[in-house]
Amino acid sequence: MLKKMKYRVMVFMSRRMIACDEASFLISYRYDNKLGLYRWMGLKMHLLTCHLCRKYVRQIKELNLAVDRYREGCAHPDCQHHLDREAGLKIQQVVGRELNAK
Amino acid sequence: MTEGEEHILEPQHWVERYGDYLFNYAIVRVNDQEKAEDLVQETFLAGLRARDNFQGKSTERTWLISILKRKIIDTYRKQYASKESSLREYEQDISDGDFYRAEDPFRGHWLEGKGPHSHSLMPEGEIEQEELMRIIRECISRLPPNLASAFIMKMIDESGSDEICKDLGITPSNLWVMLHRARLKMRECVEVKWLR
Numbered sequence: 001m002l003k004k005m006k007y008r009v010m011v012f013m014s015r016r017m018i019a020c021d022e023a024s025f026l027i028s029y030r031y032d033n034k035l036g037l038y039r040w041m042g043l044k045m046h047l048l049t050c051h052l053c054r055k056y057v058r059q060i061k062e063l064n065l066a067v068d069r070y071r072e073g074c075a076h077p078d079c080q081h082h083l084d085r086e087a088g089l090k091i092q093q094v095v096g097r098e099l100n101a102k
Numbered sequence: 103m104t105e106g107e108e109h110i111l112e113p114q115h116w117v118e119r120y121g122d123y124l125f126n127y128a129i130v131r132v133n134d135q136e137k138a139e140d141l142v143q144e145t146f147l148a149g150l151r152a153r154d155n156f157q158g159k160s161t162e163r164t165w166l167i168s169i170l171k172r173k174i175i176d177t178y179r180k181q182y183a184s185k186e187s188s189l190r191e192y193e194q195d196i197s198d199g200d201f202y203r204a205e206d207p208f209r210g211h212w213l214e215g216k217g218p219h220s221h222s223l224m225p226e227g228e229i230e231q232e233e234l235m236r237i238i239r240e241c242i243s244r245l246p247p248n249l250a251s252a253f254i255m256k257m258i259d260e261s262g263s264d265e266i267c268k269d270l271g272i273t274p275s276n277l278w279v280m281l282h283r284a285r286l287k288m289r290e291c292v293e294v295k296w297l298r
Contacts, residue, residue: 019210020217021202032256032263059289062223063275066292067257068240074130074258075230083125086138092117095146099113100219 018042023053027060108158111165116146120163124170131254133243141177145170175269178251182270201286216290223292230297241291245284252277253284 023046026039035043041042050084075083083091124145128138148169150171155166201216203209204267242250251270255261256277 018203019202019208020212022209023278024286029278029286032278032281033258045186052212055218055221056289058221059218059223059293060285063292064257064286066223066234066238069231069234070298071258071260073235074126077177081122081126081129083121083142084139088117091121091139091143091146094143095113095117095150095201098147 001028002005004048006095017049018046019051020046020053024046024056027053107256109161110158111149111153111156111162113146113153116149116162116166120166123163124166127167127170128174130239130258131248132177132276133239137177141170141173144173148173178248178255178270181247181251182272201290218289220293223289223296237292237295241288241295243289245287249280249284251288252280253288256281 021041025041026035029035030043047057121142124142128141129135130297132138132141145166149166160168201213203211203213203253221266242254245253252266253270253271255266256263263274266272267274270277272280
């Protein structure tokens with residue numbers, strides 16, 4: 001009986017509140033835009049009742065931090081990407097030919 | 103070189119001086135070794151053809167990077183040009199059948215096992231920079247190309263939204279939905295890799 005009531009309450013709420021797809025969109029959207037009052041309240045209400053989307057908020061924040069570290073790592077002189085030696089030689093030849101042709 | 107002095111071009115030294123730098127810049131943004139090598143070569147050749155336009159106000163490296171940036175954006179644009187129908191879909195639909203339920207009564211809720219599992223994306227303790235670089239690079243490379251280019255321009259290049267929309271020829275609505283989808287996929291990928 002209690003289980004059935006809980007299910008009905010969940011169905012009732014899910015029809016009146018924004019769902020996880022819209023909530024997760026707004027979580028991403030608010031990094032680049034200001035949320036209007038209606039959307040902000042919709043998101044807050046959803047987060048009160050959805051533990052998965054609360055985790056999503058935290059994880060997206062962590063993802064952004066990880067990408068920041070990645071970007072800094074890529075800009076570092078020790079970044080491990082190097083032009084392959086053979087490719088470098090080939091490019092040198094092509095550039096040399098173009099230079100001589102001028 | 104002192105301030106105010108004009109810079110000169112020395113194309114005979116470009117590959118040796120800037121080959122690695124340009125390659126590094128390109129591969130982070132296109133995630134494909136062969137494509138990145140081609141872009142470096144095209145940049146040098148375009149630089150040679152346009153060298154009469156070099157005014158000496160910036161360094162050689164800055165000038166070459168500006169050429170490379172345009173080449174990378176051209177690559178992204180080509181990807182978008184072939185994805186017109188899917189762009190229309192992005193404009194309309196924030197949902198993604200891979201992540202959310204499509205049927206009532208819980209339409210739009212996380213699919214079983216597709217929502218976040220762990221409390222934190224980061225494992226406990228300090229993550230090695232090398233490991234982090236590997237995971238992020240691998241996850242970006244798994245993004246569909248059009249999502250990857252929007253994500254890279256926003257998150258790696260930190261370009262403004264107006265600039266991205268203009269460069270890629272997309273609307274702001276496209277961009278927000280694409281960034282949302284890219285974050286969805288990145289989050290899942292990073293979580294799976296760190297939990298493994």
